[in-house]
Amino acid sequence: MATVIVVGGGINGVTSAIELKTRGHKVILVDPGPLPHPLAASTDISKAVRAAYGPDEDYTALAERCIELWRKWDAKFGIELYHETGVLFVCQHRMQPGDFEYESCRILEKQGHRFERFDSSTFHQRFPAFAEDRFQDGFFDPDAGYVESGRVVTTLLEYAKSRGIELRQGKFTGLNESNHRVEGVVLEDRHQISGDAVVVAAGAWTPYLLPFTKEFLRATAHPVFHLRPKQPNFFLPERFPFFGADISTTGYYGFPLNQGVVKIANHGPGREMSPDSPARAVTREDEIDLRKFLRSTIPALVDAPIVYTRVCMYCDTNDGDFWIAPDPERLNLVIATGDCGHGFKFAPVLGELVADAVERKENPLLKKFRWRPEIKSGKTKEAARFGG
DSSP: OEEEEEEEEEEEEEEHHHHHHHHHOOEEESSSSSSOOOOOOTTTEEEEOOOBBBHHHHHHHHHHHHHHHHHHHHHTTTTTOOOOOOEEEEESSSOOSSSSHHHHHHHHHHHTTTOOOHHHHHHHHHHHTTOTTOOEEEEEEEEOEEEEEEHHHHHHHHHHHTTOEEEEEEEEEEEEEEEEEEEEEETSSOOEOOSSSEOOOGGGHHHSSSSGGGGGGOOOOOOOOOOOOOSGGSSSSSSSEEEEEEEHHEEEEEEOBOOOOOOEEESSSSOOOOTTTTTTTTTHHHHHHHHHHHHHHHHGHHHHTTEEEEEEEEESSSSSSSSSEEOOBBBBBEEEEETTEEEEGGGGHHHHHHHHHHOOOOOOOHHHHSSSSSSSSOOSSSHHHHGG
């Protein structure tokens, strides 16, 4: 049995802690608090769950596995965390090979995953909140939806404590290193915690807590809006599921009515900044862009009051894939981050991946998520992320 220190109490950290504890390790989960942390990306009312991933078969298969695990978590914890509303992906033009939507359908069909194509004549009758005659093509995947992300983290933290995982409140300030070997962590009060392995799962804070990772990790900020619709019946899940609208070019996606609001967010290039930056706020330009999108796409929301905004921080890698890997220059250190804005749906398997990395177990996905500083910044797999 090893003593493993997990830095970060967000979704990566808490799932890693639970899996490591399940495998017999002593686990200390370190976070500055409060938990859930109000600025963490996972502290929100909803996160997407979908298997559509363009041509990437690995993510599609992994997401399909996660959907089954989300259902099992609902049963295990006795609460509905996963809302299976389906997901709607729509585009103005006919889907073509190479498009996110076309390639998603191709892979879903290849893997035997059910989905529905639709035509423009029936679309508006089924989904009346969207602009009539705007969308010519798209598909609906009924085996998708969203999870109540803040409740998920809270539930998992309580479960972690019940399993005997020690939660230690404190701000991480550095690694305790000796001869390229990590022997623990140092907290703000100079208090040291010793351990046999350290997992840094600090999300967008990672490149600031570990500056040597800025070569291949960066934090980006993305606007999130909660709107209160004037016609709430238009935005019930059966008429307005979780959606992506021309997402490869607009970056916009959203969720049905939940807690009295419709959430619309942008999965685009974002603005690079520290998660603690005073500039971490939705801008006037963000709101103007949102209203322009709504005017052309969801006119029923164009005049809806914005009742809340937040900035969601991503931890981006240069290729858009997770970074879950041991540091080759610092023995006993594993970095587990690189959500790139699409990580929460994989929560049920993140702990397994991180624990395999800690234990140096073979896992084909860890080859994809390996330590790879040689990959330089460029176009990621998601067109919306580079404004294409």
